[in-house]
Amino acid sequence: MLDSLKKFLPRVKAGKRRKTAGVRKPKKGEILLRTKSVCKGFPGVWEHLILDNIDFDVKAGEVHALLGENGAGKTVLAFLMSGFYSATKGKIYIRGKSVSLKSPKDALDRGVGMVHQEFTCARPLTVAENVALGLRESNLSFPLSKVEKKLEELSERYGLKVDPKAKIEDLSAGEQQRVEILKVLFYEPQVIILDEPTSVLTPQESKNLFAVLRNMAKEGHGVVFITHKFEEVFGASDRVTVLRLGKLTGTKKTSQTNRRELARMMLGRKVSVHLKRKPVKSRKVTLEVKDLYALGPKGVSALRGVSLRVRRGEIFGLAGVAGNGQRELIEVITGLRKAEKGKVHIFGKDMTNHSPRDILEAGLAHIPEERRRVGISEPMTVAENFILKDYRTSPFSKRSFLNLSFITKHVKKLVSEFEVLVPDLWRTESRILSGGNIQRLILARELWREPRLIVASHPTYGLDLKAIKHTWELFMKLREKGTALLLISEDLDEIMSLSDRIGVIFEGKIVGTMDAAKAKKEKIGLMMMGSKAK
Ligand SMILES: Nc1ncnc2c1ncn2[C@@H]1O[C@H](COP(=O)(O)OP(=O)(O)OP(=O)(O)O)[C@@H](O)[C@H]1O
Numbered sequence: 001m002l003d004s005l006k007k008f009l010p011r012v013k014a015g016k017r018r019k020t021a022g023v024r025k026p027k028k029g030e031i032l033l034r035t036k037s038v039c040k041g042f043p044g045v046w047e048h049l050i051l052d053n054i055d056f057d058v059k060a061g062e063v064h065a066l067l068g069e070n071g072a073g074k075t076v077l078a079f080l081m082s083g084f085y086s087a088t089k090g091k092i093y094i095r096g097k098s099v100s101l102k103s104p105k106d107a108l109d110r111g112v113g114m115v116h117q118e119f120t121c122a123r124p125l126t127v128a129e130n131v132a133l134g135l136r137e138s139n140l141s142f143p144l145s146k147v148e149k150k151l152e153e154l155s156e157r158y159g160l161k162v163d164p165k166a167k168i169e170d171l172s173a174g175e176q177q178r179v180e181i182l183k184v185l186f187y188e189p190q191v192i193i194l195d196e197p198t199s200v201l202t203p204q205e206s207k208n209l210f211a212v213l214r215n216m217a218k219e220g221h222g223v224v225f226i227t228h229k230f231e232e233v234f235g236a237s238d239r240v241t242v243l244r245l246g247k248l249t250g251t252k253k254t255s256q257t258n259r260r261e262l263a264r265m266m267l268g269r270k271v272s273v274h275l276k277r278k279p280v281k282s283r284k285v286t287l288e289v290k291d292l293y294a295l296g297p298k299g300v301s302a303l304r305g306v307s308l309r310v311r312r313g314e315i316f317g318l319a320g321v322a323g324n325g326q327r328e329l330i331e332v333i334t335g336l337r338k339a340e341k342g343k344v345h346i347f348g349k350d351m352t353n354h355s356p357r358d359i360l361e362a363g364l365a366h367i368p369e370e371r372r373r374v375g376i377s378e379p380m381t382v383a384e385n386f387i388l389k390d391y392r393t394s395p396f397s398k399r400s401f402l403n404l405s406f407i408t409k410h411v412k413k414l415v416s417e418f419e420v421l422v423p424d425l426w427r428t429e430s431r432i433l434s435g436g437n438i439q440r441l442i443l444a445r446e447l448w449r450e451p452r453l454i455v456a457s458h459p460t461y462g463l464d465l466k467a468i469k470h471t472w473e474l475f476m477k478l479r480e481k482g483t484a485l486l487l488i489s490e491d492l493d494e495i496m497s498l499s500d501r502i503g504v505i506f507e508g509k510i511v512g513t514m515d516a517a518k519a520k521k522e523k524i525g526l527m528m529m530g531s532k533a534k
């Protein structure tokens with residue numbers, strides 16, 4: 001298939017330069033991009049405006065953080081500024097000139113590029129091929145070898161290490177994120193907007209990314225990044241703008257504000273997470289993985305003798321840098337990947353290499369890492385997605401008829417408990433939900449049944465504080481009722497707050513297991529990098 005695709009790749013000589021090339025370099029502090037009283041509505045979907053009178057600007061040389069709860073309108077604002085959506089009302093100015101952006105390509109030509117919340121690359125193609133595909137309609141057409149060369153230069157210049165010849169499907173989330181950024185940098189934009197760029201990155205990768213963003217600002221770019229995390233705002237931005245349910249609640253110099261003020265601007269009230277942990281006695285093993293071996297995507301061994309046990313009423317946190325076998329481990333447990341050797345026992349029954357369906361029916365709930373791709377079916381409505389796993393059973397259906405009144409009641413209850421922002425359960429396609437609202441939907445669907453075994457991969461990525469608090473508390477409640485939870489996360493704070501026991505995975509092996517109460521963050525960090533437990 002690849003070869004047939006390759007012939008569509010551009011082989012034209014380097015042609016015209018883009019419109020902004022050769023234009024005067026902006027002075028530090030010059031406003032590069034500005035929105036004036038911008039409104040966005042989706043009539044027929046929502047009754048209210050999704051963005052209401054937004055005045056926002058980005059200056060040359062600054063990193064500007066955009067903060068807000070799930071569904072506040074951050075992604076929509078980014079879409080408006082980068083040509084994916086057009087505003088219902090209001091104006092957008094690029095370097096002082098009023099523009100109407102016709103397409104993302106048009107925005108790129110004018111020097112504004114956006115890196116998306118979700119990955120957008122074609123998985124079977126290489127990094128360079130993906131960039132080249134994007135160039136097809138552009139006036140900047142290069143042969144593949146030139147694309148590769150330019151990518152190498154860019155990755156060198158900005159410290160974004162990626163092999164242009166690597167296939168996307170073989171890359172870790174962190175590497176894919178770098179590709180997404182390089183794809184935009186390829187156009188040399190003056191303004192770069194990144195939508196939750198760190199949500200799939202390890203702490204170290206995030207640190208590197210912010211160094212890259214700082215570097216870009218120093219070179220005179222304007223950088224906007226969307227986030228939920230205060231540490232990132234205070235660690236990496238010069239200014240911060242807060243949105244709340246479609247309204248701008250303020251723009252501050254980062255050095256002149258604090259967490260409490262930002263929390264108030266975001267939520268209107270304070271949220272603090274305090275978890276109560278009651279001892280749970282049972283010693284019964286719910287999930288047992290014994291000496292498991294499995295191959296990874298490139299056919300190299302990804303799991304090399306993993307053993308672990310999660311008991312009833314226990315949260316087992318698996319810490320590790322992405323790409324050390326976590327993904328393969330989950331895939332084998334949930335039946336999506338074959339084990340080469342070893343066993344998976346669920347509730348005492350051998351479920352090794354059973355079908356995902358069988359494993360689901362045995363009582364395992366799975367919260368996957370890749371939400372849009374694995375967690376939901378995008379074209380289906382929100383209500384349909386809510387009952388994806390239940391519709392075949394009573395009371396959801398009877399004699400192959402859906403019990404609509406029951407389903408509606410059920411879904412309404414979940415929507416209100418998990419605070420999913422959705423205009424119409426039966427008409428809204430889940431595609432239009434914000435990233436965090438999709439995760440809320442998945443959590444609601446997986447957790448309402450009070451499953452006795454949960455495998456959760458980064459369950460709170462992309463969630464705002466309030467939703468994190470809700471999820472953590474729910475996990476604790478389920479734990480008290482006897483649910484076993486295998487928690488995979490790179491967020492050590494999350495692992496340390498929730499877990500009873502912590503295991504560290506490195507290069508396909510568990511290199512140490514410890515009681516969470518006695519665990520030290522620094523030590524876990526070291527073990528994640530490969531140092532052995534004593
Ligand atoms: N194409 C669309 N049609 C209708 N509604 C939409 C569309 N795109 C977004 N919305 C709605 O606009 C609101 C704001 O969405 P947006 O994606 O900007 O949120 P966000 O602040 O990025 O949230 P998150 O942190 O969860 O990603 C949401 O309620 C969403 O469902």
Ligand SMILES: [Mg+2]
Pocket residue numbers: 074075117195434435436
């Ligand atoms: Mg978003």
